[in-house]
Amino acid sequence: MPTFPDLIPLPCDETLRVHAFASTVPGPRLIVLGGVHGDETCGTEGIERVRAQLDTGGLQLLRGRLTLVPVANPLARRRGSREGERNLNRLFQPSDHPADYEARLTNLLCPLLAAHDVLLDLHSFQSAGEAFSMIGPRDNSGLLEPFSRGAEEGRLALHIGTPRVVEGWLDIYAAGLAQRAGGAPPDDAALAFGWGTNEYMRSCGGYGVTLECGQHQDPAAPAVAEQAILSALRLLGLVEVPVGARPPVQPTLLRLVSVTDRLDEGDQFVRDWATFDAVAQGEPIGLRNDGTLLRAERDGFIVFPNAQALVGTEWFYFAVESDRVL
Known part of the structure; x- marks a missing residue:
């Protein structure tokens, strides 16, 4: 607690x-x-x-x-x-x-x-x-x-x-x-x-x-x-x-483009990610329990990684740079 x-x-x-x-x-x-x-x-x-x-x-x-x-x-x-x-x-x-x-x-x-x-x-x-x-x-x-x-x-x-x-x-x-x-x-x-x-x-x-x-x-x-x-x-x-x-x-503006769920308790990240860690296209992010390696779909940023996510819920989000100006 x-x-x-x-x-x-x-x-x-x-x-x-x-x-x-x-x-x-x-x-x-x-x-x-x-x-x-x-x-x-x-x-x-x-x-x-x-x-x-x-x-x-x-x-x-x-x-x-x-x-x-x-x-x-x-x-x-x-x-x-x-x-x-x-x-x-x-x-x-x-x-x-x-x-x-x-x-x-x-x-x-x-x-x-x-x-x-x-x-x-x-x-x-x-x-x-x-x-x-x-x-x-x-x-x-x-x-x-x-x-x-x-x-x-x-x-x-x-x-x-x-x-x-x-x-x-x-x-x-x-x-x-x-x-x-x-x-x-x-x-x-x-x-x-x-x-x-x-x-x-x-x-x-x-x-x-x-x-x-x-x-x-x-x-x-x-x-x-x-x-x-x-x-x-x-x-x-x-x-x-x-x-x-x-x-x-003016801050850096990012746009969420995808979310990945945790499908099994055996799904694990390849390392301890922090929100806004940058990743390059193809870089490993997580390993599914069945051995499938999840890689970054493109250059971007990890958002809300949750190593303790319940099965069937959001494991991490992926974001890219946005063209919006505040």
């Missing part, structure tokens, strides 16, 4: 705690989530640091609204596990008949997200690697994820300031479903399971960025979360911008 910082009290029940700050001056409405996965604690600590600044007057809300949810999945946090009964960041849509704990949580969280303009969702990951942001599609009128606020979403990711930004999640999720079904296109119900917090936010007319603050136990990750919240507040004009603040630097 992960060790939690002393300043973050473990929830003793399954109560969702929400902290709201509202200025009398109208402005953008930002919501920040931490602890969507119970073993990811850095977002919670980053939120608590910002909340302390607001409570003590060190930070003042100039306009708009800010809502902070330090632990979005109290059951998973209490257990110190990724999930309570299932992954809260899947099938993130309201339900008339919630079938599990996460569905009941989703019914509480969806109205909160829908009442805001912008979402910042704070996470961490299992493998080693640098912090990065994830954004949604470019503006489009397609059926998978129509969107018209790509420029604003990209601007938020730019100002958060991670060295890398990754796009293409829902496209690759849909491709992974088709791959598991032998090439058959996924139906709406299967696609809906791929919806997380950001996809729901976009469906409500807002936009959102997922920030992966680093490896779960990285001592620098809470500061990454804290600075990201402050950057979002400044960008939206909700708090004062410090004198002499530097303009953001």
Whole structure:
């Protein structure tokens, strides 16, 4: 079980705690989530640091609204596990008949997200690697994820300031479903399971960025979360911008192009991969239990390698450089 910082009290029940700050001056409405996965604690600590600044007057809300949810999945946090009964960041849509704990949580969280303009969702990951942001599609009128606020979403990711930004999640999720079904296109119900917090936010007319603050136990990750919240507040004009603040630097942008599942407990990586490790076309990545050697399909980067992935779930993602500019 992960060790939690002393300043973050473990929830003793399954109560969702929400902290709201509202200025009398109208402005953008930002919501920040931490602890969507119970073993990811850095977002919670980053939120608590910002909340302390607001409570003590060190930070003042100039306009708009800010809502902070330090632990979005109290059951998973209490257990110190990724999930309570299932992954809260899947099938993130309201339900008339919630079938599990996460569905009941989703019914509480969806109205909160829908009442805001912008979402910042704070996470961490299992493998080693640098912090990065994830954004949604470019503006489009397609059926998978129509969107018209790509420029604003990209601007938020730019100002958060991670060295890398990754796009293409829902496209690759849909491709992974088709791959598991032998090439058959996924139906709406299967696609809906791929919806997380950001996809729901976009469906409500807002936009959102997922920030992966680093490896779960990285001592620098809470500061990454804290600075990201402050950057979002400044960008939206909700708090004062410090004198002499530097303009953001254009990050490297990557596009997810494939996902590979772990098919057997005997499937093993050829070495310990970290997120964003570069690989050349043909370079060995993993060895299937049946002796099949998996090689890089082209020059690119390993993303979210998970040596402990359950059979039938995502083992690693593959990304290439994108031509998108934020």
